[in-house]
Amino acid sequence: MKLQSLLLAAALTLGGLPTVQANEPVSVNDLLNLVQQGQARDDQEFKQRMARFNQSKAEQDRMVADAQAERSRLEQLSAQKEQQFQQNETSIAEAQERLNNRLGSLKELFGVLQQVAGDTKAVFEGSVVSSELPGREQFLTDLIRVAGSSSSLPSIGQLERLWFEMQREMTFSGRIASYPAEVVLPSGETVAKPVIRVGGFNAVADGKYLNWDLETGRLVELDKQPAGRYTGPINDLAAATGTELTAFWIDPARGQLLKIMGQSPELGDRVDQGGVVGYVILVLGAFGIFLAVWRMIVLYSEAGKIRKQMGNETPDENNALGRVMAVFNANKKADTETLELHLGEAIAAEIPRLTKGIGWIKIISVVAPLLGLLGTVTGMIDVFETMSLFGTGDPKLMAGGISQALVTTVQGLVAAIPCVFLHTLTNNRSRELIMILEERATGILARQSEQQTSQTKAA
Structure with missing residues (x-):
């Protein structure tokens, strides 16, 4: 019984026998039948697998044969294409040689054409006429490409178009449009x-x-x-x-000249380059000129009053000469020496009125160039500091700094020159008026001395 159970377990393990209940008793005959049935079924499945394998093998053999046939066909086609390629290479070389032989001097002509088209394109790109005739450069680009190509040649129409464009550029350059x-x-x-x-x-x-x-x-x-x-x-x-x-x-x-003129600084830019020192110089110069003009107006007005007083013996105290004559009238009875002292005192009182502000004009004419020199020195210090930081590789950087430094010197001279000129005019004018006062006072003293001498002789 144990042997039957072991055989039954082995049969079930192999999976070749029909399934039976484990607790059912199996006889030796039944076991034999079961083994026989499993063997028959295994033989049938083996035959089916063999049939499928043989069928697959035949299919694979057929596919291999087809692949080999396709490979042979492609190898033959490749050989034909390679032979055709070699023949085409030979034909192209022969055709190119025939083309070069037929071109002859035309090949050099097309080279010149390409060069002319390139030069014309550069002229068109930089010409203001292109603002009125846009798109001309594209035609020249295509012409340059065609003229430089070995597979195509420029047509007669393209050559005539190049001629036309060059002629149109010349014509439009002589017009106002x-x-x-x-x-x-x-x-x-x-x-x-x-x-x-x-x-x-x-x-x-x-x-x-x-x-x-x-x-x-x-x-x-x-x-x-x-x-x-x-x-x-x-x-x-x-x-x-x-x-x-x-x-x-x-x-x-x-x-180009317009660009240069745009980069050149104007008067306002030059003034700004002078900085604080430049503005101080300009303020001093303006003050000096204003002061000189004011003093010239005052002195010319005073000169007119003095000339009017010179023709009138009645003193008018609204001018310097009238005030001196009033002092004489007040001291007619004094002796000559006393009268001279009174007249000298009167003239000395008039001198500050006539020379008022002239000294400041002179000071400004001297200080303005010194301030300009001060601005130049400080500007040059900045230039050398810039050179120490950035080196001397950029001449424009140094030239611009030196130009800014020298602006203050120019401003100082611009302020000093008119101040010197106006100081000379005002100083000479005031001295002329003072000399008139001294001359009239001397004449008064001379007449007074003559009268006193005549009175003494008569007594």
Whole structure:
């Protein structure tokens, strides 16, 4: 019984026998039948697997045969393509050789054509005429590419177009034209404006000069316009008729001079370069000039009163000579020496009135150049400090600093020169008036001395 149980367990483990209940008793005959049934089923499954394997193997053999056939076909096609490629290479080389032989001198002509087209393109890119005729550069770019290509040749139409564009550039360069165009303002905004182009030199709009920008291919309004005498004729040009002659400033450098003029500092910029010392010099100079003008007005007015008093024996105390004559009338009975002292005292009292403020003009004429020298020295100190930090590799940096340092010297001289001139005029005028007073006083003393001498002789 134990043996039957072991065999049954082995059969169940192999999975080849039909399932039976574990607690059912199995006889030896039943076990034999079960083993026989399992063996028959295993044989059937083995045969099925063998059939599937054989079928798969045949399919694989067929696929391998197809792949080998495809490989042979592709190898044959590759050999044909390689042979065709070699034949094409040979045909291209022979055709290129025939083309070069037929071109002859035309090949050099196309080289010259390419060079001319490149030069013309550079001229068009830098010409203000392109603002009126945009898009010309693209044609030249295509022509340069075609002329430099070995697979194509420029056509007759392209050659005639190049001739036409060159002739049109020359024609438009001799015209004054008005047309709408986009203008880039200093703020960066692009605005469409009516533009007046003067040949190939300048373009203007709304009373301002425009510059042709090569990078953007647009008209750009100058950030800093030239002086009024250069921009003034722009409005006259805009209002002129077709037959009217109008004076207009042009830039023969095609905008370069306008840029340089824009970079050059104006009078206000020069004054600002002087700094605090420059402003002090200008204030002193203005004060000195004002003081000198005021003293000249006073002295000329006093001179007129004195001339009027010289023709009148009655003293008028609204002028220096009248006040001196009043002192004489008050001391007629005094002796000559006493009268001389009184007249000298009266003249001495008039001198401060006549020389008032003249000394300050002289001081300003002396101090202004010294302040200018002070500003120059301090400016040069800043220049040398800049050189010690950044070196001497940039001449513009040093030139700009030295220029700013010398501005104070110029300002000092500008303030001193008129002050010296006006001081000389006022000083000479006051001395002339003082000499008149002394001369009249001497004459008075002489007449008084003669009268006293005559009275003494008569007594």
